[in-house]
Amino acid sequence: MRVNKKSLLAAGAVAVVATLGLAGCAGGDSGEGDNGASAGGTLTVWVDAERVDALKGAAEAYTEETGVEVDLVGKDNATIKDDFIQQVPTGEGPDITMGAHDWLGELSTNGVVAPLELGDSAADYLPVAIDAATYEGTVYMLPYAVENIAVLRNADLVAEAATSFDDMIAKGEAAGLDQPFVVEQGAEGNPYHLYPFQTAFGAPVFGSGAEGYDPTDLQLGNEGGMEFANWLAGQGKNGTGVFNTDIDGDIAKQSFLDGTAAFWLTGPWNVGSAIDAGLNVAIDTVPSPTGDAASPFAGVKGFFVSSESENKVAANDFLVNYIGTEDVQLELFEAGNILPALSAAAESASSDPIIEGFAAVGQEAVPMPAIPAMGSVWQYWGIAEASIINGEDPTATWEKLAADVQAAIDAK
Amino acid sequence: MSTTIDEDVATGSATPPTKRQKRAARIADAASGGIRSILVKLLLLGIVDAIAVYAILVLALSQDWLVLAIVAGVTVLVNWIYFSRRTLPAKYLTPGVIFLVLFQVFVLVYTGYIAFTNYGTGHNGSKEQAVSSLMAASLERVPDSPTYRVTVVDQLGTLGLLVTDPNGDASLGTTEQPLQPVDPSEVDGGKAVAVDGWTTLQFSDVIARTNEITELAVPFSDDPNDGAIRTPDGSSGYLYTSNLEYDEAAGTMTDLSTGTVYSDIGTGAFTAEDGSEILPGWQITVGFDNFVRAVTDTRLAGPLVYVTLWTFAFALISVATTFFLGLFLAIVFNDMRMKGRRYYRVAMIIPYAIPSFLSALVWAGMMNESFGFINQVIFGGASIPWLTDPWMAKLSVIIVNLWLGFPYMFLICTGALQSIPDDVNEASSIDGASAWQTFRHIKLPLLLVSVAPLLIASFAFNFNNFNVIYMLTNGGPRDTGAPIPVGFTDILISMVYKVAFTGQNRDYGLAAAYSIIIFIVVAVISIIAFRRTKSLEEIN
Numbered sequence: 001m002r003v004n005k006k007s008l009l010a011a012g013a014v015a016v017v018a019t020l021g022l023a024g025c026a027g028g029d030s031g032e033g034d035n036g037a038s039a040g041g042t043l044t045v046w047v048d049a050e051r052v053d054a055l056k057g058a059a060e061a062y063t064e065e066t067g068v069e070v071d072l073v074g075k076d077n078a079t080i081k082d083d084f085i086q087q088v089p090t091g092e093g094p095d096i097t098m099g100a101h102d103w104l105g106e107l108s109t110n111g112v113v114a115p116l117e118l119g120d121s122a123a124d125y126l127p128v129a130i131d132a133a134t135y136e137g138t139v140y141m142l143p144y145a146v147e148n149i150a151v152l153r154n155a156d157l158v159a160e161a162a163t164s165f166d167d168m169i170a171k172g173e174a175a176g177l178d179q180p181f182v183v184e185q186g187a188e189g190n191p192y193h194l195y196p197f198q199t200a201f202g203a204p205v206f207g208s209g210a211e212g213y214d215p216t217d218l219q220l221g222n223e224g225g226m227e228f229a230n231w232l233a234g235q236g237k238n239g240t241g242v243f244n245t246d247i248d249g250d251i252a253k254q255s256f257l258d259g260t261a262a263f264w265l266t267g268p269w270n271v272g273s274a275i276d277a278g279l280n281v282a283i284d285t286v287p288s289p290t291g292d293a294a295s296p297f298a299g300v301k302g303f304f305v306s307s308e309s310e311n312k313v314a315a316n317d318f319l320v321n322y323i324g325t326e327d328v329q330l331e332l333f334e335a336g337n338i339l340p341a342l343s344a345a346a347e348s349a350s351s352d353p354i355i356e357g358f359a360a361v362g363q364e365a366v367p368m369p370a371i372p373a374m375g376s377v378w379q380y381w382g383i384a385e386a387s388i389i390n391g392e393d394p395t396a397t398w399e400k401l402a403a404d405v406q407a408a409i410d411a412k
Numbered sequence: 413m414s415t416t417i418d419e420d421v422a423t424g425s426a427t428p429p430t431k432r433q434k435r436a437a438r439i440a441d442a443a444s445g446g447i448r449s450i451l452v453k454l455l456l457l458g459i460v461d462a463i464a465v466y467a468i469l470v471l472a473l474s475q476d477w478l479v480l481a482i483v484a485g486v487t488v489l490v491n492w493i494y495f496s497r498r499t500l501p502a503k504y505l506t507p508g509v510i511f512l513v514l515f516q517v518f519v520l521v522y523t524g525y526i527a528f529t530n531y532g533t534g535h536n537g538s539k540e541q542a543v544s545s546l547m548a549a550s551l552e553r554v555p556d557s558p559t560y561r562v563t564v565v566d567q568l569g570t571l572g573l574l575v576t577d578p579n580g581d582a583s584l585g586t587t588e589q590p591l592q593p594v595d596p597s598e599v600d601g602g603k604a605v606a607v608d609g610w611t612t613l614q615f616s617d618v619i620a621r622t623n624e625i626t627e628l629a630v631p632f633s634d635d636p637n638d639g640a641i642r643t644p645d646g647s648s649g650y651l652y653t654s655n656l657e658y659d660e661a662a663g664t665m666t667d668l669s670t671g672t673v674y675s676d677i678g679t680g681a682f683t684a685e686d687g688s689e690i691l692p693g694w695q696i697t698v699g700f701d702n703f704v705r706a707v708t709d710t711r712l713a714g715p716l717v718y719v720t721l722w723t724f725a726f727a728l729i730s731v732a733t734t735f736f737l738g739l740f741l742a743i744v745f746n747d748m749r750m751k752g753r754r755y756y757r758v759a760m761i762i763p764y765a766i767p768s769f770l771s772a773l774v775w776a777g778m779m780n781e782s783f784g785f786i787n788q789v790i791f792g793g794a795s796i797p798w799l800t801d802p803w804m805a806k807l808s809v810i811i812v813n814l815w816l817g818f819p820y821m822f823l824i825c826t827g828a829l830q831s832i833p834d835d836v837n838e839a840s841s842i843d844g845a846s847a848w849q850t851f852r853h854i855k856l857p858l859l860l861v862s863v864a865p866l867l868i869a870s871f872a873f874n875f876n877n878f879n880v881i882y883m884l885t886n887g888g889p890r891d892t893g894a895p896i897p898v899g900f901t902d903i904l905i906s907m908v909y910k911v912a913f914t915g916q917n918r919d920y921g922l923a924a925a926y927s928i929i930i931f932i933v934v935a936v937i938s939i940i941a942f943r944r945t946k947s948l949e950e951i952n
Contacts, residue, residue: 041619041620066615068619085533085536085918088536088537106916108549109534109691109692110536110537111542111549111691112545114545115548116644117553117644117645117650119559119648119650120559137552138549138551187799187885244782246780246781246782247783248780307544307548308537310623312622312626312644313618313625313644313646316645317645317647320645372916379897379914383892387892400892407895
């Protein structure tokens with residue numbers, strides 16, 4: 001009798017397990033069914049989480065037109081590059097990812113990115129965007145935004161734009177401010193934000209040729225670089241104190257928002273908080289410490305196609321013919337407030353004076369080098385600038401910087 | 413479950429059960445609500461099995477046969493264990509063992525495996541992937557060549573391109589057959605869209621045959637130097653030349669513009685005779701290379717000594733300071749004469765309850781030299797270089813780690829103190845021992861018996877306390893004299909992070925090798941320490 005009861009239970013167990021198992025099967029089947037329903041397959045696109053909504057329209061339009069499903073996956077901006085590099089070779093990666101042009105060296109060295117043919121539409125983009133999307137002579141990225149830093153001016157404190165660096169400080173002091181100009185640094189420096197001043201002295205990082213930046217031609221330590229180092233020392237701890245490595249991003253922001261600084265060298269990502277704080281913000285070009293233009297780095301954002309994508313044709317088509325249209329570029333602009341890379345869209349967006357201001361600075365901007373050698377530069381650059389600001393001997397420090405960078409490049 | 417246990421107990425006796433015993437067992441079954449527990453067991457196992465079946469389906473679709481076999485095997489094993497009546501210990505051990513294997517053993521083994529490969533930037537995928545990526549990147553559009561409008565056509569499974577040049581002339585070719593002029597049977601808006609004998613592919617067909625079309629390159633003429641037409645999107649074609657040639661039989665890559673021959677010499681990348689490599693390469697196993705590099709890297713020679721010393725100092729001082737502060741507070745709050753002890757105790761736990769990432773960042777802000785709370789408010793505007801002076805930064809790291817770590821020691825010391833019986837106190841005071849003597853010779857040794865293993869664990873934890881260093885100082889201030897970006901508060905693990913992941917370089921192989929070396933160091937120290945604490949136990 002007891003045996004019977006047990007076997008009954010066992011039968012019941014089998015039934016329960018089987019039912020649940022079948023439920024599992026059914027779930028799996030329906031999932032597959034969804035994929036099978038779309039004739040043209042699915043494009044998986046990794047997108048910065050804040051821009052998923054901006055792309056929904058383009059994705060739906062593309063599905064309607066071609067029958068290819070577009071699956072937009074929101075990703076954290078900080079991990080998207082490493083995830084892409086790690087997952088593409090396993091076949092688990094997306095077909096398309098959003099990214100920035102300075103990833104190109106790394107993506108290409110790892111062989112995870114496929115060339116992209118823009119065809120005749122290449123002429124429709126801002127030249128700096130196409131330069132940035134090109135690596136070793138081949139275009140790899142569909143650009144959608146160009147980002148560069150500029151000087152935010154509190155127009156209530158200082159009514160007119162500064163004509164030069166000294167003029168800026170003078171105008172700010174005339175307005176009764178102790179620290180009229182702020183720029184984010186930090187214990188390890190921040191060469192990205194100091195680069196406009198460096199270029200004003202005629203010291204780019206690398207010389208450039210027909211195929212872009214030339215890693216064998218390090219210009220960092222040239223004569224202009226030395227002049228820049230000496231100027232930087234004069235504006236540091238033992239000089240005027242304009243630059244201070246204790247001022248990090250948050251402190252710079254706070255002093256501009258509090259009105260204790262009238263000029264803030266920063267990017268479009270900080271304009272929103274300044275306007276929200278009720279400030280009357282104007283965008284100026286970077287005041288040059290010399291007569292020459294102070295060119296910031298331009299960062300270009302765009303989309304890459306995975307080299308292991310099974311849907312390269314659809315991916316190319318979607319990027320070039322849908323993301324590369326004015327409407328989509330303007331949607332993306334609305335989501336991030338960064339100047340669109342497509343000339344026509346850039347023009348429409350420039351009706352906003354803030355964007356127009358950044359675009360004007362962007363005319364002078366140079367693409368940030370994407371070559372792997374740049375990694376060796378970042379490693380030493382900021383710390384050298386920080387120690388110059390903090391009173392180390394500028395000439396010796398700058399010479400050591402150039403030597404260290406050259407040695408690191410040669411070692412690779 | 414309880415049913416089964418009862419049965420096992422009942423049937424586990426040496427002699428075979430008599431009828432009466434069986435009946436007794438049945439009554440016990442009914443009394444313990446056996447049906448309900450069996451149902452719960454079935455439901456839980458059912459959920460597990462459903463998930464496993466789903467996983468097997470997904471794995472079968474992606475053709476991961478090895479993983480599929482493992483999942484199926486484990487599922488069968490789990491079912492057998494829980495339905496069998498003879499596997500009582502296994503019922504308790506199985507869940508733990510599965511999670512141990514999944515989250516510990518697998519990670520360890522995988523790290524070990526990576527340490528023997530060259531996985532990292534430039535050696536990211538398979539050789540096949542590297543070759544196809546190199547070939548794709550080597551295509552260069554012929555300067556000033558026009559955009560050709562193309563239609564993809566098919567003849568008995570062979571794909572061809574129907575090309576309309578800017579003058580409106582049509583021609584047709586396949587991968588084998590260079591372009592030949594043809595008369596299109598249908599022209600739409602100046603673009604040839606069909607030709608007799610060939611089927612025109614619609615867009616959905618083009619998408620479905622993406623891989624073939626990506627491979628399709630139609631030679632422009634009989635001369636291969638003229639290049640070939642390819643279409644990236646199925647509707648426009650461009651003329652490309654390639655500057656790399658891959659010879660699969662010889663395994664060599666030839667740069668057509670310079671004539672340099674790169675061959676596969678077993679280093680995971682195509683290498684020329686002068687040693688220059690073209691990247692991407694591919695992933696290979698490299699034996700002990702990573703370990704050899706880890707210990708012979710000349711850039712590390714200088715920094716390694718002081719970083720190792722500081723790592724030991726940091727770990728030891730951290731354990732000592734947190735333990736003694738925690739112990740002191742535990743004794744104070746254990747004193748019956750103290751009022752409101754409960755509230756103080758809760759307050760003491762707060763640093764432990766805040767995530768250490770967050771508190772380290774907050775401390776970094778408070779320790780800013782010119783704007784931080786500590787200098788501005790507590791020291792009235794002094795400029796103490798908390799984080800920027802090599803020695804002060806070391807002190808700051810220890811202070812912050814003390815703040816983060818003492819609540820843990822406080823908790824375990826409180827527990828251990830409360831478990832020491834009061835008679836010990838009484839006995840020693842009757843014997844005339846002072847409070848200090850009681851503590852030093854009676855309480856502390858008793859305390860150490862239970863706390864010493866935790867101190868060793870705490871040492872191992874602090875030896876690799878990446879979070880605090882990374883969040884508070886990021887290893888800084890930088891040692892500008894060192895050839896690698898190492899700083900004065902870097903401990904071994906944060907230095908390894910900087911060496912293996914500098915700039916755009918990700919050297920996972922080297923990083924894995926270093927972590928194994930560090931693991932061995934920590935393991936050896938812990939084993940020795942555990943051996944010595946055994947002597948403490950003899951006190952009892």
